[in-house]
Amino acid sequence: MRFPDRLRFAAAALALALPLAASAGAEDVRNQVIAQQKERHPSLAPSDLAAGSAAFDPERQAEAERNRPAPGAAEAIEAGKRIWTRKFGKGKSLAGCFPNGGRRIATAYPQYDPRVKRLVTLETAINQCLKTHGQPLLEAADPQTMGAVLAYVRSLAVAQKISVRAGSAAAEQRFEEGRRLYYTRMGQQNYSCASCHLGHSGNFFGNAAVPSPVGTATQWPWLREGRPVTLQMRIRECLDRMGAAPFPAGSDELAHLDYFLTYLSNGLAIRPNAWRP
Ligand code: HEC
Structure with missing residues (x-):
């Protein structure tokens, strides 16, 4: 499935997805993303947002509850x-x-x-x-x-808090690389990850609400039709749907995006093997 072509973004939503100043460190970026999502979804805590689409979709949430523990x-x-x-x-x-x-x-x-x-x-x-x-x-x-x-x-880490570090200049540079990729428009449809996941979190694309990036690294692997889908596999699916050639499995680009997203989930509990449709 491709994302619907007819979808066009409002200028206001685009402004929300503009990159932050390149000099911001990992912790500043994390705080800003959390604050922006808090403003968009005042009634939802970061741990609620971790549920992905279901955070915005009562029907999906009910289905997720029926599928706990996830089949497979x-x-x-x-x-x-x-x-x-x-x-x-x-x-x-x-x-x-x-x-x-x-x-x-x-x-x-x-x-x-x-x-x-x-x-x-x-x-x-x-x-x-x-x-x-x-x-x-x-x-x-x-x-x-x-x-x-x-x-x-x-x-083996259920309920433990994610605590990814960016303590050195070299680590900060890798985080910045992940952040840059997240905000870069790619593919035939000229979307960036941020244009959907920051600017449109909670809005429906076809039959799925766009998940917030806050908490997105807590529940993977996700179980879909009984099979585990890792964070990197899921990122490749979104790239494919954007009409961009997915970065190869195991590539540095996917590692950078993984690092960026996992850093944003710092402090939240790992709840892996959650159901997704
Ligand atoms: C056109 C909008 C759009 C773009 C662009 C997009 N995504 Fe997504 N993404 C979605 C939607 C919609 C889902 C939820 C699908 C579902 O669960 O049915 C999703 C799901 C995800 C998930 C799984 C979240 C969860 O808890 O289930 C991750 C992680 C993710 N995207 C990361 C990315 C990254 C990284 C990029 C950029 C490379 C990206 N996405 C680009 C719309 C988008």
């Missing part, structure tokens, strides 16, 4: 656990690469790694471990493997 979530978590604990030989496993077997690690990703001078997403961290042990890597866009592993690892 238990199976995805179980499949992910099997991959996570599988021994590579010499007693090593994915679980062994992370502190406490991976418990609560999901709160801190993406994170900037000064040694490799790159942003490390959960996907990259998992593949780094596999690479170190000479194992085949997981495909970031594959729901059955990477999706399932992330369903499991994020389930």
Whole structure:
């Protein structure tokens, strides 16, 4: 499905989606986005907005409640656990690469790694471990493997608060890169992520209300028709619908967008494996 062509934005809505001053740091940007969304949706708390479309749509909300726990979530978590604990030989496993077997690690990703001078997403961290042990890597866009592993690892951080950091100049630069992409118009329809998600959050596009970016990194992977959809997979779907060639799975661009959006969700509890239609 494409976004409806007939949709044209009002000038007022566009003004809301204008980029902030490029010099603003991650924390300023986060506060401004939260304030702008608070003004748009005064009765909704950030934790309500985390529900995505359902925050603005009572019918969708009722359906979400009927689908809690989401069909397929238990199976995805179980499949992910099997991959996570599988021994590579010499007693090593994915679980062994992370502190406490991976418990609560999901709160801190993406994170900037000064040694490799790159942003490390959960996907990259998992593949780094596999690479170190000479194992085949997981495909970031594959729901059955990477999706399932992330369903499991994020389930190990349920109710923990997201606490992604931007403590250094290099990390701030990656955040700024994500912010810039979010505000850049792309694709045949010349939309930016911001023009929809900031300027039009809560408005209906076809039969779905546009989710707010506040809390958007809390509930993934989302379970759709029983299959886990990661944040990066979901971003690629929106790019596709914008008529833009989606950034490749595992690319730096997706990592930057992931970092930007997850930073905006700082302080909110991880509630993964939520149902989406
Ligand atoms: C034309 C409007 C539009 C644009 C542009 C757009 N999106 Fe979306 N996006 C939507 C709609 C509508 C949904 C909800 C679909 C549904 O749940 O049925 C959505 C869903 C999402 C979600 C999932 C939220 C949730 O809780 O379910 C994320 C994350 C997201 N978009 C990120 C992005 C990013 C990043 C970009 C830019 C690369 C982008 N979107 C561009 C309209 C848009």
